[in-house]
Amino acid sequence: MTAEAFVPVRRAGRIGAALRTNWGLLWSDPLGRTGVILLAFVIAAAILGPVLFPFDPKAVGESAKDILQPPSAQYPLGTDELGRQVLWEVIAGARTSLVVGLVATAISMIVGTFIGLTAGYSRGALGEGLMRVTDFFLVIPTLPLTIVLAAVIGQSLGVIILVIGLTSWPSTARIVRSSVLTLRERQFIQRIASLGARDRRIVGIHILPNVLPLVIANTILVIAGSILAEATLAFLGLGDPVNVSWGTMLHFAFQSGAAGRGAWWYIIPPGIGIVVTVLAFTLIGHSLDRILNPRLRSR
Amino acid sequence: MALLEVRDLTIRYRTTAGDIRAVDAASLHVDAGEAVGLAGESGCGKTTTALAIPGLLPQNASIVGGSILLDGRELIGRSEAEMERIRWREASVVFQGAMNALNPVQRVGQQIAEPIRLHEPETSARQAQVRVDELLERVGIPASRGREYPHEFSGGMRQRVMIAMALACRPRLIIADEPVTALDVMVQAQILRLLKELREQLGLAMILISHDLSVIAETCDRAVVMYAGRTAESGDVRAIFRTPAHPYTQALIRAFPNVRRERAFVAGIPGYPPDLTAPIEGCAFADRCSVALGRCRTEIPALRPVGAGHDAACHLAPEARSCDAARTPGAPGRLAPEGPLVRVEDLRVEFPVRGRARLPDGSKPVVHAVDGVSFDVRRGEVLALVGESGCGKTTIAKTMVRLIDPTSGRIEYRGSDITRARGGELRRLRERFQLVFQDPYESLDPRQTVHEIVEEPLLIHGRGRDAAERTRLVFAALEGAGLHPAAEIAARYPHHLSGGQRQRVAIAAAMVLEPELIVADEPVSMLDVSFRAEILSLMLELRAQRSFTYLFITHDLSLAWIIADRIAVVYLGRIVELGAADDVIQRPRHPYTRALVSVIPVPEPGAESDQIVLTGEAPSPSAVPAGCRFHPRCWLRRDLGDPEACSTVDPSLVPAADGRLVACHFPEGGTA
Ligand SMILES: Nc1ncnc2c1ncn2[C@@H]1O[C@H](COP(=O)(O)OP(=O)(O)OP(=O)(O)O)[C@@H](O)[C@H]1O
Ligand code: SF4
Ligand code: SF4
Ligand SMILES: [Mg+2]
Numbered sequence: 008m009t010a011e012a013f014v015p016v017r018r019a020g021r022i023g024a025a026l027r028t029n030w031g032l033l034w035s036d037p038l039g040r041t042g043v044i045l046l047a048f049v050i051a052a053a054i055l056g057p058v059l060f061p062f063d064p065k066a067v068g069e070s071a072k073d074i075l076q077p078p079s080a081q082y083p084l085g086t087d088e089l090g091r092q093v094l095w096e097v098i099a100g101a102r103t104s105l106v107v108g109l110v111a112t113a114i115s116m117i118v119g120t121f122i123g124l125t126a127g128y129s130r131g132a133l134g135e136g137l138m139r140v141t142d143f144f145l146v147i148p149t150l151p152l153t154i155v156l157a158a159v160i161g162q163s164l165g166v167i168i169l170v171i172g173l174t175s176w177p178s179t180a181r182i183v184r185s186s187v188l189t190l191r192e193r194q195f196i197q198r199i200a201s202l203g204a205r206d207r208r209i210v211g212i213h214i215l216p217n218v219l220p221l222v223i224a225n226t227i228l229v230i231a232g233s234i235l236a237e238a239t240l241a242f243l244g245l246g247d248p249v250n251v252s253w254g255t256m257l258h259f260a261f262q263s264g265a266a267g268r269g270a271w272w273y274i275i276p277p278g279i280g281i282v283v284t285v286l287a288f289t290l291i292g293h294s295l296d297r298i299l300n301p302r303l304r305s306r
Numbered sequence: 307m308a309l310l311e312v313r314d315l316t317i318r319y320r321t322t323a324g325d326i327r328a329v330d331a332a333s334l335h336v337d338a339g340e341a342v343g344l345a346g347e348s349g350c351g352k353t354t355t356a357l358a359i360p361g362l363l364p365q366n367a368s369i370v371g372g373s374i375l376l377d378g379r380e381l382i383g384r385s386e387a388e389m390e391r392i393r394w395r396e397a398s399v400v401f402q403g404a405m406n407a408l409n410p411v412q413r414v415g416q417q418i419a420e421p422i423r424l425h426e427p428e429t430s431a432r433q434a435q436v437r438v439d440e441l442l443e444r445v446g447i448p449a450s451r452g453r454e455y456p457h458e459f460s461g462g463m464r465q466r467v468m469i470a471m472a473l474a475c476r477p478r479l480i481i482a483d484e485p486v487t488a489l490d491v492m493v494q495a496q497i498l499r500l501l502k503e504l505r506e507q508l509g510l511a512m513i514l515i516s517h518d519l520s521v522i523a524e525t526c527d528r529a530v531v532m533y534a535g536r537t538a539e540s541g542d543v544r545a546i547f548r549t550p551a552h553p554y555t556q557a558l559i560r561a562f563p564n565v566r567r568e569r570a571f572v573a574g575i576p577g578y579p580p581d582l583t584a585p586i587e588g589c590a591f592a593d594r595c596s597v598a599l600g601r602c603r604t605e606i607p608a609l610r611p612v613g614a615g616h617d618a619a620c621h622l623a624p625e626a627r628s629c630d631a632a633r634t635p636g637a638p639g640r641l642a643p644e645g646p647l648v649r650v651e652d653l654r655v656e657f658p659v660r661g662r663a664r665l666p667d668g669s670k671p672v673v674h675a676v677d678g679v680s681f682d683v684r685r686g687e688v689l690a691l692v693g694e695s696g697c698g699k700t701t702i703a704k705t706m707v708r709l710i711d712p713t714s715g716r717i718e719y720r721g722s723d724i725t726r727a728r729g730g731e732l733r734r735l736r737e738r739f740q741l742v743f744q745d746p747y748e749s750l751d752p753r754q755t756v757h758e759i760v761e762e763p764l765l766i767h768g769r770g771r772d773a774a775e776r777t778r779l780v781f782a783a784l785e786g787a788g789l790h791p792a793a794e795i796a797a798r799y800p801h802h803l804s805g806g807q808r809q810r811v812a813i814a815a816a817m818v819l820e821p822e823l824i825v826a827d828e829p830v831s832m833l834d835v836s837f838r839a840e841i842l843s844l845m846l847e848l849r850a851q852r853s854f855t856y857l858f859i860t861h862d863l864s865l866a867w868i869i870a871d872r873i874a875v876v877y878l879g880r881i882v883e884l885g886a887a888d889d890v891i892q893r894p895r896h897p898y899t900r901a902l903v904s905v906i907p908v909p910e911p912g913a914e915s916d917q918i919v920l921t922g923e924a925p926s927p928s929a930v931p932a933g934c935r936f937h938p939r940c941w942l943r944r945d946l947g948d949p950e951a952c953s954t955v956d957p958s959l960v961p962a963a964d965g966r967l968v969a970c971h972f973p974e975g976g977t978a
Binding site: 197198203204205208216 | 732741743745748752753763766767815
C-alpha cells in the first residue's frame with residue numbers, strides 16, 4: 008500500500024468502535040445488565056407513559072368516594088388525596104425525574120470538566136484559585152441555596168436543575184483535576200509538550216480523551232445523585248408544584264396526611280420509582296467505571 | 307546429591323488467548339552452597355520456573371509435568387501449609403520488584419519479624435527482636451533503623467530489607483529474582499557484594515535470576531540459560547562464557563558490552579522469541595538462529611553433555627558457531643570534531659523544596675539539581691551524560707533544550723543566546739531539538755494510532771502541504787526507523803507493538819521534523835538486550851545518514867562507552883569528568899569515575915578487577931557538601947591522608963595532563 012492509498016482511521020469511527028466494545032462489556036456484566044434493563048424500563052415509562060396515559064393534574068376526583076382509594080380494578084394503584092390515579096402520576100413522575108437528572112448532570116459535567124481541566128493543567132495562581140472556588144461550591148449547603156433561589160426566582164423546575172447542577176459539579180471538577188495532574192506528568196504529555204504544542208492542543212487532543220472515560224463513568228453516578236437530590240428537595244416542599252415528580256408526590260402524601268392514614272399505595276410507588284431509577288444509574292455507573300478505567304478491573 | 311533438582315518441569319498458564327507454555331521441560335540443579343544464575347530474555351520463563359519451586363505460582367498456572375526435588379523430597383503436590391514452612395525455612399524468595407511492595411504503614415523491623423513469629427512460634431518477642439537486629443546489621447543496615455518506615459529507605463536499602471526478610475528463618479536456599487535490576491551501578495555492586503558475603507558466611511545456596519549476563523558472570527558458579535521456556539544451556543560460568551555451545555547463548559553474550567576488552571559494538575538478536583501459545587516444532591530458537599539446519603525445525607534438540615558438567619540443547623553443539631561478523635558494524639566512529647552546536651555555560655537550576663522547612667538562617671532550602679555545569683555539544687557527535695539516578699542528568703538535558711528554565715547561566719545554540727528565548731523563537735527551537743524518552747510504553751499516547759503519533763509534530767509545526775504529503779513524510783520516517791511495512795504499522799495502536807517497535811515509533815516521531823539534536827533519555831534501558839543493540843545501531847545509522855547530533859543520557863556506563871564519542875560523568879549536579887569515551891571508561895581519572903568503572907559487571911567470569919565499592923549513597927542535592935562535593939565518599943582522599951583542600955576548596959573542571967577535563971585536586975591519582 009502506498010502513502011496515497013493509506014486511509015487513516017478517523018476518530019469518529021474509532022469512538023463508534025469503542026462504544027460497541029464497551030456496550031458489549033457492559034451487557035456481559037450481570038450488574039451492568041441489570042442496570043441497563045431497569046433503566047430501559049424507566050425510560051420507556053418516561054417517553055411512552057405521557058403519550059399512552061396522559062396525566063392531567065387538574066383531573067381531580069369527582070366525589071369523596073374517589074379520594075385516597077386503595078388499589079382496585081378501577082384504580083390499579085389507588086388514588087391520591089385529590090382523587091387522581093396514582094399509577095398515572097407515577098408514570099408522569101418518571102419524566103420529571105429523568106429530565107432533572109439529565110439536564111442538571113449535563114450542566115455539572117460541562118462545568119466540572121472545564122474547571123477541572125483548567126485547574127489541573129494551569130499551574131500557579133489560576134489553578135489554585137479555581138480549586139478555592141470549587142471548594143466553596145462543594146461546601147454550599149443545597150437546601151438553603153434552594154430556598155434563597157426559590158424565593159428570588161420562584162419555585163420552578165429550572166431552579167431545581169440550576170441548584171443541583173451548581174452543587175454537583177465540584178465533585179466532577181475534583182476527579183478531572185486529579186487525573187489531569189497525573190496525566191500532565193505522564194511521559195507522553197511531556198513528549199508532546201517538548202514538541203512545542205500549544206496548551207489548547209495538549210488539553211484537547213491528549214488530555215481530554217484520556218479523562219473522558221473517567222468523566223463518563225462519574226457522570227452516570229452524578230445522574231443518580233441528581234435524581235435523588237431532586238426527590239429530596241421536592242419532598243421538602245421546594246419542588247415545582249406544577250410538574251409532578253416522585254418527590255412532590257411524597258411531599259403531598261405526607262402534607263395531606265395521607266401517609267398518616269395508612270395510604271401505603273400513595274407512598275410506595277413513587278418510592279420504588281426513585282429507588283429503581285437511582286439503582287439503575289448506580290449499577291451502570293459502577294459497571295462502566297470498571298470497564299472504562301481498567302485499573303480497577305478485578306484482578 | 308543436589309540440594310535442589312528440577313527435572314523436566316512443564317508449566318502452563320491458562321489465559322483468554324489460549325494456554326501459554328511458559329516452562330517447557332526445563333531442568334536445573336543446585337548443589338548446597340552453590341550459586342546458580344538463571345539467564346534469558348524477558349518472558350523466557352525464568353520467574354515462572356523460580357516461583358514453582360516454593361509453590362508460589364499464580365492461580366492460573368498449573369504444573370503439568372516434571373518434578374522438583376528439594377533434598378530428595380518431591381515438592382510438587384504438597385499442601386499449602388507444608389509449602390509455607392518450606393518457603394521460609396528452606397527455600398525463600400526475594401521477589402522481582404518486591405522492594406517496592408513493602409507495607410508502607412508497618413515498621414521495617416516488624417515486617418522482618420513477621421515470618422519469625424509465624425514459623426517459629428517458640429521464639430519469644432525478645433528473641434525475635436534480637437534476631438531482627440542481627441539480620442539488619444548483617445545486611446548492612448544499622449539495627450536502630452528497624453523502627454523506621456519503608457518510605458524513609460532508599461531503593462537499595464529496601465532491597466537489603468527484602469534480603470533480610472528472606473533470611474529470617476535461616477533457609478538454605480535463596481531465590482533472588484532480578485535483585486539488582488533498576489538499581490544504580492554502585493548500589494548494584496553493593497547488593498551483589500552483600501549477596502556474595504552472605505553466601506560465604508552462611509553457606510547459602512542461591513538461584514540468581516537476571517536478564518543481565520554480566521551480573522551472573524560475576525556472582526554465580528554455574529549458569530542456566532533459558533529460551534522460550536526450555537533450558538538452552540547449562541554449566542559452569544567459565545565454560546558458558548568462554549565456550550558457549552548454544553547459538554542463543556553465543557548471541558546473548560555478544561549483546562553485552564565488555565569494558566575490559568577492546569571497544570566493539572554490541573549485536574542484537576534479530577527477530578522475536580516465539581509465540582508460546584502455539585506448539586513449537588523443533589528447536590525454539592530456529593527462527594532466529596544463523597546456523598539452523600533443516601532438522602532444527604522438526605526435531606527438538608535434547609539437552610546433552612558437551613563438556614564436563616556442561617550441557618546444551620542444540621543439534622550442532624558443541625560445534626555450532628554463529629557468525630561473529632555482526633560484532634562490529636555500526637560501531638561509532640572516532641571524534642569528528644566540528645564546531646559546537648549547543649554550548650552551556652555555568653548552568654544552574656534550583657528547585658524549591660516543598661513544605662515549610664527552613665534553614666537555620668531562615669531561608670527556604672533549595673535543591674541544587676544542576677550546580678554550575680559547562681560543556682558543549684559538538685555538531686555530529688554523540689555526547690553521553692552518565693551518573694547515578696538523581697544526579698541531575700535529565701535536568702541538565704531538559705534545561706539545555708529549554709524545557710526547564712535555568713536559574714542562572716547561559717545557553718547558546720549556533721552562537722546565539724537562547725537562554726531566554728520565548729514565543730516564535732522557542733517554537734523554532736522545539737523543531738530543531740527532539741526528545742526520545744526512556745519508557746516506550748509511557749511516551750506514546752495510548753489513544754493515538756502510530757500514524758497520528760508520528761504526524762503530530764508535523765501538525766504542530768505546520769509542516770506538509772496536505773494530509774497526503776504528511777502521510778508520505780510519516781511513512782518515510784517509519785521506514786527510516788526500520789518499521790516495515792509502514793502502512794501496516796501506521797494503523798496500529800502502541801499496545802499492539804513490542805517494546806522495541808514502540809521505541810522505534812518514538813524515534814520516528816523525533817526524526818520526522820529532521821531535527822539537528824536528539825536528546826535520548828535512557829532510550830534502551832527498558833528494552834531487552836536483544837532489541838537494545840538494534841535501537842542503538844539504528845540511532846547511529848541515522849546519525850550517519852542525516853547528521854544528527856545526540857545527547858545520550860544513561861546510567862549504564864558500558865552503554866555510554868559503546869555509543870558515545872565523548873562522555874560526561876555527572877555527580878550531584880556537577881560534571882566531574884569529561885573526555886573521549888575510551889579515555890573515560892578505560893583510563894578514568896576522577897576518583898568517582900574510577901569507582902563507577904571498577905564496578906561495571908562484564909560478561910566474563912573472573913574478569914573483575916579490584917572493585918572500588920563506594921559505601922552509602924550520594925547525598926541529597928539540597929545539602930551539597932562543602933569543598934569537593936565528592937569528598938565524604940572519596941576513597942582517594944582517604945588514601946592521600948585527607949588533604950585539607952578536599953574538604954575546603956571546590957575543585958573546578960579543568961584540563962588534566964592529557965587534555966580531558968577533571969574536577970579533582972588530584973587528577974593524577976595518588977601518583978602525582
Ligand atoms: N500470570 C500469568 N498469566 C499468564 N501468562 C503469564 C503469567 N505470568 C507470566 N506469563 C507468561 O509466561 C511466560 C514466562 O513468563 P516469566 O514471567 O516466567 O518470564 P521471565 O523470564 O521471568 O521474564 P522477565 O525477564 O520479564 O521477568 C511469558 O510469556 C509471560 O507472558
Ligand atoms: S538446534 Fe538448530 S536452530 Fe536450534 S540452536 Fe542449534 S543450530 Fe540453531
Ligand atoms: S578533590 Fe579530593 S575529595 Fe574531591 S575527588 Fe579529588 S581527591 Fe576526592
Ligand atoms: Mg521475571
